[in-house]
Amino acid sequence: MATRSKALVWTGVGLCVAGAVGLVVGGALDVDAADPWASVAGGAAGLFGLAVTLYALLGPTSAPSPTPTASVTASGPRSVAAGGAIGSVATGDGATATPPPTMPAPATRPATGPVTASGERSVAAGGDIGSVSTGDA
Structure with missing residues (x-):
């Protein structure tokens, strides 16, 4: 998982834990006072979750x-x-x-290491080689 994705996931987990702890503490102290706070916290968490989701999907990559x-x-x-x-x-x-009966398909990946032809009439390729003639006719 990418670093940004991990950070967003752990931010969401932290907010859920903080919200749960806050509701438990609020409920233990005064149930009637916890009800409006729970409504506000739930709405705020929903909007923040939507913002984080949109940022994760559409934000800078x-x-x-x-x-x-x-x-x-x-x-x-x-x-x-x-x-x-x-x-x-x-x-x-x-x-x-002579060209081969079918030309080699373009390499799906370019060569990632060195490609060296260092001897007389040597041939080296980072991909396929179709037909080679290095001798005199």
Whole structure:
């Protein structure tokens, strides 16, 4: 449960306990005097509960934390690195990489760790790789 939600729940619990204690003490001291106070307290608690509920539902929300970005590095000769999916790659002289029969679906999540292609004609992807040709034709 989020911190704001916990705070609102415990505020509501605290108000209920305080109201119950107040009514018991008021009833023990003077029942006739406790009746109007109970009506006022009940109405106030209802309005406050409505306000807290509306604030919890419609109030400001915390911004989602940014997703970590992947470090994408291609450092070798003819190397290829991609943070997501790769459909077709050819790094050799005269080589062709035929597209796969079906292209890979876009990655549902981007790579969260490093994606590194560091050797000669190396290929690295944070998602799916469809077709790769790294040799000469």
